[in-house]
Amino acid sequence: MSFRRDQITRRIFNWAQTALPSLSKTESEAIAAGDVHFEAELFAGNPDWSMLRDIPAPTLTADERAFIDGPCRDFCNMLDTWQIDRHAADLPPEAWDFLREKGFFGMIIPKEHGGLGFSAFAHSEVVRYISSHSVVGAVTVMVPNSLGPGELILQFGTEAQKSHWLPRLARGEELPAFGLTSEQAGSDASAMIDDGVICKGAWQGEEVLGIRLNWAKRYITLAPVSTVLGLAFKLRDPDGLLGDNPEPGITCALVPTDLPGVVTGRRHMPSGTMFMNGPTEGHDVFIPLENIIGGPDYAGKGWMMLMSALAAGRGISLPSLSAAATALSAHSTGAYARIRTQFNLPIGLFGGVQEPLARIAANAYAIDSGRRLTTAILDQGKKLAVISAIMKYHATERMRASVNDAMDVHSGKAVIDGPLNYLQPAYRAIPIGITVEGANIVTRNLIIFGQGAIRAHPYLLDEMTALQNEDRDKALDDFDRLFWGHVGHSTKNAFRAFGSSLTGKGRAPENAGKVRDLYGRLARWSSAFAMTADLAFLTLGGALKRKEMISARLGDALSEMFLVAAVLKRWEDDGRNEADLPLVRYAAETSFQSIGRALEATIDNFPATWARWLLRLMTRPGAHSRGPSDDLTEKVAMLAYQPSETRNRLVSGLHPPAPESGLGLLETAYRLVLDTEPLRKRLRDLKKSPADAKAAGVLSDAEMARLQEAEAAVQRVVAVDDFTPEALSDLFPGTTTDPRPDHREAAE
Numbered sequence: 001m002s003f004r005r006d007q008i009t010r011r012i013f014n015w016a017q018t019a020l021p022s023l024s025k026t027e028s029e030a031i032a033a034g035d036v037h038f039e040a041e042l043f044a045g046n047p048d049w050s051m052l053r054d055i056p057a058p059t060l061t062a063d064e065r066a067f068i069d070g071p072c073r074d075f076c077n078m079l080d081t082w083q084i085d086r087h088a089a090d091l092p093p094e095a096w097d098f099l100r101e102k103g104f105f106g107m108i109i110p111k112e113h114g115g116l117g118f119s120a121f122a123h124s125e126v127v128r129y130i131s132s133h134s135v136v137g138a139v140t141v142m143v144p145n146s147l148g149p150g151e152l153i154l155q156f157g158t159e160a161q162k163s164h165w166l167p168r169l170a171r172g173e174e175l176p177a178f179g180l181t182s183e184q185a186g187s188d189a190s191a192m193i194d195d196g197v198i199c200k201g202a203w204q205g206e207e208v209l210g211i212r213l214n215w216a217k218r219y220i221t222l223a224p225v226s227t228v229l230g231l232a233f234k235l236r237d238p239d240g241l242l243g244d245n246p247e248p249g250i251t252c253a254l255v256p257t258d259l260p261g262v263v264t265g266r267r268h269m270p271s272g273t274m275f276m277n278g279p280t281e282g283h284d285v286f287i288p289l290e291n292i293i294g295g296p297d298y299a300g301k302g303w304m305m306l307m308s309a310l311a312a313g314r315g316i317s318l319p320s321l322s323a324a325a326t327a328l329s330a331h332s333t334g335a336y337a338r339i340r341t342q343f344n345l346p347i348g349l350f351g352g353v354q355e356p357l358a359r360i361a362a363n364a365y366a367i368d369s370g371r372r373l374t375t376a377i378l379d380q381g382k383k384l385a386v387i388s389a390i391m392k393y394h395a396t397e398r399m400r401a402s403v404n405d406a407m408d409v410h411s412g413k414a415v416i417d418g419p420l421n422y423l424q425p426a427y428r429a430i431p432i433g434i435t436v437e438g439a440n441i442v443t444r445n446l447i448i449f450g451q452g453a454i455r456a457h458p459y460l461l462d463e464m465t466a467l468q469n470e471d472r473d474k475a476l477d478d479f480d481r482l483f484w485g486h487v488g489h490s491t492k493n494a495f496r497a498f499g500s501s502l503t504g505k506g507r508a509p510e511n512a513g514k515v516r517d518l519y520g521r522l523a524r525w526s527s528a529f530a531m532t533a534d535l536a537f538l539t540l541g542g543a544l545k546r547k548e549m550i551s552a553r554l555g556d557a558l559s560e561m562f563l564v565a566a567v568l569k570r571w572e573d574d575g576r577n578e579a580d581l582p583l584v585r586y587a588a589e590t591s592f593q594s595i596g597r598a599l600e601a602t603i604d605n606f607p608a609t610w611a612r613w614l615l616r617l618m619t620r621p622g623a624h625s626r627g628p629s630d631d632l633t634e635k636v637a638m639l640a641y642q643p644s645e646t647r648n649r650l651v652s653g654l655h656p657p658a659p660e661s662g663l664g665l666l667e668t669a670y671r672l673v674l675d676t677e678p679l680r681k682r683l684r685d686l687k688k689s690p691a692d693a694k695a696a697g698v699l700s701d702a703e704m705a706r707l708q709e710a711e712a713a714v715q716r717v718v719a720v721d722d723f724t725p726e727a728l729s730d731l732f733p734g735t736t737t738d739p740r741p742d743h744r745e746a747a748e
C-alpha cells in the first residue's frame, strides 16, 4: 500500500466519484461502439503528425471510377430538378428502375452479398457527384446506403438476415427506410414511446414468439415507397417470455411494410425538395423475434447499434452533399462575379464581393479536405463517432454559409426561382442538411465535445470506468495509476501550452515544406485546447454536461483543428500544389481565428476565477489568431474568379452541367467573356465603344461578332425566369390569372 494511493489518491477518488458523471450501461455501450483517430491526437495537446501523414490518400478503383463516369452520369442525365420539385414530385419511373438495375442501393453491401462493395471514399464520391446535379437524386441514393437496414444488418445482422436481406436490398427488390424519429422524440430519440411487446402470435401459419408493434413515426425518408422499415422502438417483455428483464429497451427490427397494420404512403414536402419522405404508423403489427436485427440477443441493444451505424453514415452522406453544394457555389459565384458588371467593372473586382467569394472558395477546399480525410480513415475500418459528428455539423454549416454568400453575390438572379436558377435547389436543401442525422444545435452543443471528450481524451474514459468498478480495491489501483498519469500528462502539456503561446508555434513535422508554420501553429492551438479542456473537467466535472455553451465552444475549437489538419493533409496528398497555397493559408487562418475566439470565450465564462486567470496566462488565446489579411483574401477570391487549375480542381469529380442548363450557360458566358477580354482591353485603351472602334477601323467585323456573342451569352445568364399567368396556374392550380378588376373582367 503506497502513501500516495491511500492518502492522496483515495481522497481524489472519493471526490471524483461525486464530481464526474457516471455512465449508464447504454451510454457505455454507445461510447464503446465508436472509435477515435486523429482528433484524439489534437485532444491530447501534442499531435503525432506521422499518424496524419501516413493515412493513405483516398483513391478510386477502376470499377468505382467507371461507375461514376457511367451509371452516375447517366442517372443524372435522367433528372430535371425543376420538373421533379415543381411538377412530378418524384424521380421519373425509369430513374428508379435504373437505380435498382445498376446497384445504387447496394453501394455499401459487399460483393459477396450482391452489392457493389464500394469503399467509403467511392460511396462519398458518388453522393457528391449526384448532389452536384440533383438533391432529390442524391438523397434517394444516400439513404439506403447510410443509417438504415443495410448498414445495421451488415454490422449486426445474423447470417440468415444477411443472406436473405442483403442481396434483395442490393438489387433494389427491397427498398428500405429507417424509422427512428417520432412526434415526442426528435433529438432525444431515446424518449420514444413507440412500443413493442413480446407476445405470441401467428406468423406464416404457425404460432411463434414475436413482438406486437405500435408506432407513429414522422419525417421518414423513403417511407412512402419503402418495402421494409428498419424500425426503432422500445421493447417490453411484461410476461417474461424472453427473459427476466421486463424492459429490454430500444430495439431495432425489420418490418415489411405489407404486413397488416403498417401504414405508409402519405408524404411530407421537405423544404420543397421532393424526395420521398413521410410519416408511418403501425397498429398492432406482429413480427417474429428473428426480425430483430441481430436476432433476440440484440433485444434492447438498439441504441448502441444506432450509434455505431451513425458513426459511418454521418461522416459520408451530408458532408458529401455539402461538399458538392459548396464547390458549385464557389465555381459559379467566381464565374458570375467575372461576367456580371456594375459601375463598369466586373463585380468580382470589388473588395466587398471578394470577401464572400474568398470565404466560399476556402470553405469548398476545407470541407472537401475534411470529407477526404474522414473517408480515408473510415476506409481503414474505423467507426468515427467524433469525426463524423464534426463533419456532419461543420460541412452543413459551411454549406449554409457558402450558399448564402453565393446568393448574396448573385443577388436578384439567385432570388428568382425557375429552371435556370442553379442556386435555389442548394438553398432549399440547407435546412434539411442542418436538421437530419442529428440536428446541428444538439450536435454542436451536446455531441461533438460533450460525448467526444469522453472518447477522445487520453485518460477520462478510463478514469470514469475505473470509478465505476465495484471492486473498490481494483478501482482505486486503476484510478491511482490513471490519475497520476493524467497529472503528468497535464503538467507537461501546460508547459507546452505556455511555451508555444509565447512563440506562436508548437512542434511541426520534418519536411513539411511551405506549410511548416501552419503545422506549428496547429500544434500551438492543440496544447492550448488540451489545457483548457482539462481545466474544464477539473473545475466543472459532471456539470460540464449541462454547460452546453462551454461544451459547444470547446467542440468548435476541436473541429476547427481537425479541419486545418485535413486541409494540410489534402495539400500534401494533392502533391503540394503551389497554386493552392492561398486556399490552404486562408482556410487555416480563419480556423485559427475561430479557435482563438472559441477558447477566449470559453475561458471568459469559466466559473472559477483562478482557472480564468491561469488559462489566460498560460494559453494567451487572443494571440496568433488575427484571421486572413486583405491581400490573402483577394488572392483567394481571384482563384475562384480567374481561370486556373485550382478553380478546376474545386469541381473535379462533379457532374458536368448540360450546355442549356443554368450552370451550362454560365460556363459558356464565362469562357466567352475571358476569350474576348483582350478586345475589351483594346477598347478601354482606345477609350472607344465597340461601334466607334469598328467605325474607326480598329475593330474587325469578326471581332465585333465575338464581342456581341459574349454579350448575348452574358445576357442569357443574367436574365431570370418569368412565367405567363397560364404557366403559373399550371404550377399553382387555382391561381387567379390577374387580379386587377379590368383584367379579371376581360379574362371572364
Ligand SMILES: Cc1cc2nc3c(=O)[nH]c(=O)nc-3n(C[C@H](O)[C@H](O)[C@H](O)COP(=O)(O)OP(=O)(O)OC[C@H]3O[C@@H](n4cnc5c(N)ncnc54)[C@H](O)[C@@H]3O)c2cc1C
Binding pocket: 178, 179, 180, 181, 185, 186, 187, 188, 218, 219, 220, 221, 222, 270, 277, 432, 435, 436, 437, 438, 439, 440, 441, 442, 443, 445, 446, 548
Ligand atoms: C427531411 C427530413 C428527413 C428526415 N429523415 C429521417 C429518417 O429517414 N429517419 C428518421 O428516423 N428521422 C428522420 N428525420 C428526423 C430528424 O432526424 C429529426 O428531425 C431530428 O432528429 C431533429 O428532431 P426534431 O425535428 O423533432 O427537432 P427537436 O428534437 O424538437 O429539436 C428542436 C431544436 O432543439 C435543439 N435541441 C434539442 N435538444 C437539445 C439539447 N439537448 N441541446 C441543445 N439543443 C437541443 C435541436 O438541435 C433543434 O434545433 C428527418 C427529418 C427531416 C426534416
